[in-house]
Each structure stands twice: as C-alpha cells, then as structure tokens.
Amino acid sequence: MKRIVSLFLLLSQTYLFAQGKLPIGDTLKYDILFNGRKAGYSWLCQTGPRQYASYQEYNDRGRGPKLLTTFKASPQGIVTFLDVEGNNYMKGKVAETYELLNGVARWENTAEKQQVSVTRPAIYLSTEADAPYLPWALLASPEKKIDLLPAGQSSIRLLKEHILKNGKNAYLYSITGLGFDPSLLWLDENQMSLGSFSDSFNEVREDVRDDVGDLYQIQKEEMDGYYSKLTSQLVSKSRTGIAFHNVNVFDSERGKVLPARTVLIRDGKIQDVGDASLKLPKGYTIIEGKGKTLLPGLWDMHTHYGGGSEGLLNIACGITNIRDMGNSLSLLELQQQIDNGEVIGPRIVYRSGIIDGDGPYTVPLGISVSNLEEGLRAIRKYDSLGYQQIKLYSSIKPEWVKPMADETHRLGLRVAGHIPSHMTATQAINAGYNEITHANMLFLNFYGDTVDTRSMRRFTLVGEKAASLDFESQEFKDFVKLFQDKHISIDPTLGVFEGMFTSSPSKPSLGYSKIMSRLPATMQRNASWGALTPPPGQEETYRNAMKAMQKLVKKFYDAGILIVSGTDDLAGFILHRELELYAEAGIPTTEVLKTATYNAAKLCDKLDVLGTITKGKIADVILIDGDPVRNISDIRRVSLVVKDGNLYDPKKLLEAISVKYFE
Template sequence: MRSYLTFSLLFIVFMSCSESQKSEDNVTEKIKYDVVFRENLAGKFEKWSSGDSSFKYTYNYTDRGRGPEITEEIVLNDDNYIVSENITGVNYLKDSISENFKGANGSASWKNPMGEDEAEFDGDKLYFRHDGSPAVYEILAQLLVNSDNKKVDLYPNGEVELVDNFSITLSDSTSVNLVMIKGLEMNPRYIWLKDNAMIASISGNLHIVREDFSALRKELQSLQSTYEDEYLFKISKEVSNQIDKVLIKNVNVFSKDGSILENQDVLVDGNIIKSIKPSMGKVLNGTAQVIDGTNKTLLPGMFDMHTHNTKFRGLLHLAGGVTSVRDLANNKQLKQLSAQFDKNEIIGPNIVTFCGIIDGSGPFANQRNVVDNLEEGLAEIQSYKDLDYDQIKLYSSIRPEWVKPLAAKAHELNMRVSGHIPAYMTASKAIEQGYNEIQHMNMLFLNFMTDTIDTRTPLRFTMVANHGVELDLKSKEYLDFVELLKSKDILVDATMAIFENMFVSQKGEPSPTYSTIMNRLPLIEQRAFYSGGLPKSGIKVALYKESYQNMLNALYDMHQRGVSIVPGTDGLPGFLYHRELELYEKAGIPTVDILKMATINSAKITGTSDTLGSIEEGKNADLILIDGNPVNNISDIRKVEWTIKGGNLYFAEELYNKMGIKHFK
C-alpha cells in the first residue's frame, strides 16, 4: 500500500510539473508600452500570450490621484474575434470594475456596467468592452485591415469602418501603417501598426506607445496630426456655407435686455448684422437669401466660459450654438489652433480668452507648466504674457505662500488670476491674496471645511460629496463669504454639470447629465455615461445627491445675492453646456437671466460686448436659430438648427453627422 501511495504521489507531482512547464512554455515575453499623459510618463500597458490564442494584459496610468488599474484576459477564435474576456480592476475614478464575456456554441453571455444579458453569437462580431485596456483597439484594427469590405460588426450591436490605411516610412526607415477608424466615437480613432501589431495609440493627451518606438513618439504624433488636419480641413469645406446677404424672416429675437422681440426680419450682410425690423410680411430685398424663422428664436452665439479646446471639439461647440469660448488651460500652441478656427480651416469657436495654467511640482501636479519654485512661477507668467495671454490659472499644487506674489505679478501685467484653490488653503485666503475668479463650485464648498485637506487629490470631490449637505446657507460664515465674493467682484465659474455626473449618476444607470442625448451618440460615448461617477453605494447614494442639491441651492442663492456667475462646462462641448443651463434653471434661476449669462453678460466679462453677445445692428453676426423658445423652456436650447459664425452658416445636423451623432429631429 505504501509503495502504491508513493507512486501515486510521484505521478501527481510529475503531472503537475509537466502542466506547469507546459503553461510556462506557452507564455511569451511581455510586450510593453509606455503610457504618456500630458507629455509625462504616467503608466504602463503590458501584453503577453498565455496560449496560442489567449492573451493577458495589464494597464494603468495616474492623473492627479485618478487613473485606471486594469487586468484583462482575452481568448480569440481562429478569425481573431473575442470569444472570452474577463476584466477586473478600477476605472479612471477608482470605482471597481468587473466585466466578462463568453461566446460558445452559437450563443454568448456577458456582464458589464449595463447589466447581464445573453444572445445568439456566431463568432463573427467583436464584443467591445466598457472599461478596459487598449487591447481591443489592436484587435479591431487587425480585423479591419483584413476585412474584405473594411467594416467590422460590433457585438451585440454597432458597426465600425476602416476609413483609411496610410503606409508611412519613419525617419529611421521603419515602415508602419496608420489606421483611421470611424464608428466608435465622435472623433476618428487612429491606431499605428507595424507588421499587423499595434505600436501606438495616440488620442489627445493620452499616448500609448510600444517601448521600442518610444523615441519616435513625437514623430508619430506629428505625422498623425497632419492627417487629422487634412481630415478636418475637408470637413470644413464640406459643411461651411459662406454667406453674402441673408434675411432671417419673421423670427423672434432674444434682445440683450432679455425680452423677446416677436416677428422680426433680421438682415445679415457677410459677418455683420445690418438691420433688425418688424416683419412686413413680404421680402423687400430680392438679393438676399431668405430663411423662414416663423415660431423660432434667434439668439446671439453663446459663450462657454470654461473649455479646453482641441481641433476635434470645435464642431461640437458650433453644433450646440456656442460660438465663443474661454480656454482655461491648454498647451502653448493654442494660438495656432485659434488662428485655424478664425480662418475656418478647422471649424471652431472664437477663443476670446487665453488662460495659461501654472502648477507646482509634486505627485499630483497637473503635468502642464509645472514649476519648482516661485521664481519659475513668475517667469512662467511673463512667458504667457509674451504670448499675449489674458489670464493665469493657478492649480492645486501651487504652494499657498506663492499665491500673493504670483497674483501681484499677473495683475502688474494686466492679467486676471483664477484657478483651483491650492491645497492647504481656503478660497477666502486665495481671494484676499489676489484671485479674481474661482473655478468649480466644489472649491467654494471646501472653504467651509478645513485648510488641512489635500485638495490635490480626489479628496476635493469626496469631501464635498460627503459633507456638502452640511453647509448652512443661512450661517454667518457662509453669508460673510458671499459678501466677500460680491465686495471683491469675484467671478464664479461653477461647472455644475460635471458635478451632477460625478455625484448623482450611478453605475449601470444612464447618467442624468447625458440621459436625454445618449441614444444620439456613438457607442463609446454612450457606454461612458453608465460608469457612475464617484464610487458610491448604500447610504452614500442619497447623501451625494443631497450634497449636490445643496450645491444647486448655493448657486441660486449666490445669484440672488448678486454674485457674478458664468456658465462653463470643463467637459463635452455643446451637450454639457446645454445641461449646465438646464441645471441653472433647476436651481431656480430665471431662464432670462440664464440666457443673459450665456450671451451678453459673458461678452461683457470677456471684453467683447462691442461686437458679440447681443443681436444689434452693426455687431458681428454670430447667431443661432432655435426651433423653439428657450425663455419658455430652457431645454429648447438643445434644438439648434444652424449657427452663423465668421460669415459662414453651419447646419447643426450636418455637423453632427460628421461626428456620428444624430440630430435632435
């Protein structure tokens, strides 16, 4: 018996070692990618094979205390479609994720943030995960390149297409391909391939580059930018309608005092409003193109007072009726993009305020224009002034003791000072030391907590989510603070919509911030709005909603007490702006006041009211036509039919179509 047991144990050990050796033999060397965020190495993406058609991935990067940490396992069939996928980890906002997909024997089942489901599956469609690594982009690019019709069906629904496949020789003589994909999101997705393997994915500030190509990242970025420009130049030519004389007949005009002038004829000559007269019922000027404005409202082009512009976002601004913006932190090439907008090479708004960001060094720095000491900060302000910037934005890692001299330097150069409140400082102290305005409502609420909070981290959100409901809007400290805002003429850039998405939305449910437009959007944007904002469960779901409601209450109270408030998004252009205005109305602010904030008030604040912000003879014809009356129903602001800016008329439906978005009709 003893010899039999000994033999059995030896056999088990031998078989275990054999299986272990077989597993190790199947594991390939890791393929590693650098994850570069805002020009800084922020994380890694790694891939290795655990079998002939099985792959494992890890993916992470950091952004001021945020950022995903993901482990992913994928099995492919012989046609390179996913038949098994398992994803675990945390998403960008550090909420847990667990997603899986399994397809076999003619059916598939899956679990993701939208719930669980199953359906028929023949193994010829690509399951596209919600939160995950960049692995799926490589798989998709490979499928498209090898597809006969250059299209791939997504599972359970959707379709993407290969728009172009550019063959390029790099400076080191390496031959690569740049694949341009449409159908996933509003902008084209670009994937770099060499020998059918992904070497880079460059999208905005996020660059994922295989380590052996890291030295060529800037070259890849520059080449891709050229192709992006060519694509956008083509769109501009296709959808821009240069106008000579246009008569907008029998339209209701929103005047600068907030009243509606009914049944007006508005004559536009090039880029100028020539006349505004009561409609005579017939066309007197036969040389003008006539647009029927019956039962519609003509508004000045609106101002988004908190943006971060890219060349792809301009279409969204104009489609949403926003013709002028403040850019509140960007790279130092922003003037070049603005010139492209102004010349209509690329469709985009007037950038009327250029604001340069400065942050202090540290683990949670913004990663753009970071300084190590006060002297570098002062020099950075001068460099922005030399670029003809109007404003300075201080960020969370700025040392509190630097604020006063930095603000003094900016004011000496006739520049405004705004920003986040630096860590270990209160809003009151920042105002006393030179701030002219404050970004984000959470920064105002933090004023009433403590100056010991490290607001460089996500605590700047979670502290307000957990304790915002406790702020008494009748307390002396609150009323004294509001009086300080008024007496110093401090501008509040509240960005209420981003906090609704952060505090109120729940994982697996459509975000209330985007629910009315989600079915109009491409796949990736739709799925992003099920992620749920800040992690929350149990009693915190109700608590966060109550804190957000108190933020709305404070917004209304500040408006009633005479604090200057401007509408800005700090997010998805157009759609988020519409929601921002809706939330102001939800807070209790009259629609007339809201529309004035969006137009003439913002024009005055940006120093452009001589030419923009109201419909008056002699002013620039930056105009939008609304199919409805937003004074009676603020949500009608979403019903933009067309926008005129810079002597060109753009139909919103055509702009949206270029981004894979359905028009409101």
C-alpha cells in the first residue's frame, strides 16, 4: 500500500504542462511534509515543447526515493517517451525506459522487458516513479477513461469545487483503477496540482500552504461518505439470531478442534455453544457448517490503521480485532466511526502511543520529543486519551528509556517498540520494555550497541549476519532466559521481512505470490515494493536470513515466550502469511492459531469478552471453508465473518475494492 500512496504524491502535478501553458523553464515546487516537518521536496517543469522533467526526494527514517523523471507527451497527454533514474524507496537502483513509436509500446525496468501493439490511447505507468501526465490524459478523454499499460483501466470524475484563501477556485477529482481506494487529487482553476494531503503525510504546493487543512478536511469528508455508503450496502443484520449447525469449533484456549458443534448468536453475543443435541431456535438464520471450521475472529497485533479499504480487507480476511502500533490522533475518530457502525472495520482494541526523538530519522507518526521531560509529558498525554501502551522508537536516547518506562508503568501502561539506536534489546528489557517489536530487533541484540539502527542498517545488517547466529551459544540462551524471567512478549512481523529478504523486482516473495492474481492489475506490478537489494553475491545470504528469523521464532516458542502475530504490511492477507510462516518454522498449527486469537486477547487483557468461542462473549467468529489445523493455509478460505453479531460476506467486501475472492 505504501507504493500505491507514493504513486499519487505527484500523480496530478499538472494537466496543462503538456499544452504548454506553463512557461518553459518555470517550475512548480512542492514541500513533502511528515507530521508538519519537511522531509523532502518535489518539482515539475516543462523543459521544451511537450517535454517535461520531474524530481522527487524525501527521507523516511533512512529510506526514501531520489528519482529524476523525464518524459514527452502528446497534446492529448499520451506519454510517448519516459526515462526514470535514481533510487527507489528502499534505496534500490532505478533505471526505467518507455517509448511509444509507430503503434508499438516498449518498456524495460528491473522487473519487466516488454513490447505490445497499441491500437487505442493508453498510458504507461512506471513501476517506481509517479505519473504527472495521467490526469491530463484522463481529462482529455471524451469518456474520462483510459487504458493503462501493461494492464487495467483508469477513470476520473469531478467531486467538488472549493474557493481557496487567495480567492481562486480548486477542484477535487477522484481517480479509480489504480488500487483498492479511489485516489483523490486537487487541481487549481488552470488544472494544475495543488498537492496531496493527509493527516500526517503531505505534499504541498508553495502557494497553498494555508489551505492544507481545509483541502484535507473536504477530501476526508468525501472518502468518509464513500465508505459510509459501502457500509450500508455490505453489512447484514439478523433480526432474530444466527445458528451455526454441525460445525467444527476451534477451542483457542486448549488448542483443539471440537467436532460437530452448534453455536448460537443473538444480540451481538454468543448465546450458547453445544453439541448436535442443542436445539435450533425458531426463526434463526441457520448456517450449515459441515466440513467447515469456526474460529474466534483473528487479531492483527501490528497495524498502523488507516481506515478505508483496510477495514474491508481486514474483515474479509477474518480479522475482527487489531492492535494499532502507532498513528496520528485521528485514529480516535476512526475508532469511533467503526464502533458506531458508520464504516466497516476491525475493532481497534489496543492503541499504542508512539514516541520518537527529534532528528533526521524521526518516525512520521505520533509525538516527537527533544528531551526527557517532553517524553514524559507525551506519555501522560497518551494515558489521558485512553491508550494502553507506549511504543518507543529508534531515535529515543538510551538514557531516557528507564525513566520513560517507569512513568509508563506507573500509569498502568505497557512499553513496547523498536530498540533505540545505540542500545541493545537486553538493555531495553532491563530498562523496562514489556515487548520487543519486529524480529530484526532481536537479532540486532547480538551486534552491540554501537550500531546506528535509525537507518537502513537495522535491516541490511540483519540480512548480512542473521544466518550466522549461533542459536546454541550461551549468549543466545541467556537472551531467551531474560525473556522468560521478565515475561517479555514478541511481535515478530515475519511477513514483512519475507518481502525484504526473499523478493526481488522480478520475483515477489511467496507471501505476495499467493495473492498476486487476486489484486488489482496495477498493484500486481508492485508486489516487490519493499524488497532490499542485497550486495552482489549475497542474495542467498539474505534469503537465509529469513530462515534464521523463522528459526529464532521457533526457539522462542519452545521456550514458552508469548508470541503475538502482526503484519506491519498489507492488511488481511499478510496476517495469513504470518501464520503460515510460523507453521513452516515448526510451531504446531493449533499454537499458531492461538497467536492470532487467544494469545492476542490475553495480552490485550480482553479474554473476558473476546478470544474464544464461549457463551456470553462478544459474537466475533469466522467460518473457514476447510480446516486450518490440518492445513494452516486454509485460514485464507474465509467464507463468512460475524462481528458484533453482524454478518459480512467476504466475497462482496473484496469485490467492492477490486480484489478477487479465493478459488
């Protein structure tokens, strides 16, 4: 999803450049802001008749692109030449070319080398750079639609007009066909881009800085209305009750399957659970469960929830509860919308208030602080807002950790997160951490406290060295015992590392390969977006690093450490892959399923109302067309979801965001 978001940062940079209405040599300039702080910039200018250049550069915790794009376009906005050079978000080299000549389109990039005959107008989309010519071509089209290369179709429509503070008009457009969500973009009265706006990541044209809040609010209201309408179409309610008949029930507490059960649901609660002799009440909606498995709703314990299509993806994939691991304060509004039934989404059960130190690698979410006292005030603010956990990040000074952890514990909250730079996991645990986030942070423990883990080095060092870790060494055994003694949990997020360490531009990770054919056409080309580029000759070393991560998680499971499953990646589908990776590591499937049900509810202190299929608890259950205890991959086959007693058809939810149902 991050690649799709990036695609729109410069998507609409101008409609009229190709018509020559921007004087040659003049430049439109944009600031890229994270949480109001400048993180980079972009520009676009016309360099000659129907010839253009654009540039984008920003720093996101050591990651971020530096891309120079040059292109030519016809008066109708059809790009005829494109060249992209530089590095992508993950610092991989970019060299991409495209040419349309005599009805033949040819392009080459790190993943593709193709040529096709073009018989009607079509727009090529780069795999790395943005497409400032796309809105122009769409608006010039009589039907406001255009084919995309190599596949797909996009359309545009006007949503709203707005008067800027300078008295000029602005126009909000919606573009579809590029991802799960419609993409909204603002153009001025000359059809030039005003930027891209959100609550934390903004690209702002220099002359509309004072309008950002208004433009974002209008845009947000449009998207809220769009998903509110979908909600009214996609949620089914039982007027009486629901009865699952003759279904196998997964007992998540004991880790076993109970065959041929009847489960009754009424008024959003589990009314009863019994065997085949349990009477089916008259008038209930009866769902036959023979050959299927009923599980408690799944939990994703590592999200940065953004609403919209994420809500539909989560529910369609059986995820009814999430833990948010760091966000803007707009999360509180999202939570309220879900709880009120205004939009479809998982229950945000647990919120982590993210805190980072000021500096060049500050995380673009949450609260940044420049001294310890500011850190303590941030903790108190999150506590006053009802957060349950504090997440510390990489730029926190090591000497702040203990007093910040002490204050967090004094208020009754947990401490989790990244290990601050120039600190080890052992030191962080001894200073008060309750949980370590991400498996790479566990490996970094063995490379000392001199490593600057704010940068990309927190990934590349693990890629280079993880496979050589001696799991039988006393150092490793002492590390595991520390977790045992202090009851520390882990949130490994193996799925995101599989993408980093095992995929390449021409070959996505297994986790994405399993779902690629189900995704929108334009998203299939970006399935390897998060891949690292190993140094020459170290490709196998990086792949073995992923195997070492799985082995480490198995070692922690064997030691009785509490493991919770989370993604920090594509909503829904990557949690399924996370569970598969645990099973591949040798963890029994019953225990794997517990990480996303019982264990999660236990850590979040919600076992009294969630986490098991038990009489009196909240009616969050999912029906699997298969048996994930015998075959963990059956967890992908979600055929029905019940959340708060409401019924959701996963097929309809996925169709609403252009995703194919499982076969």
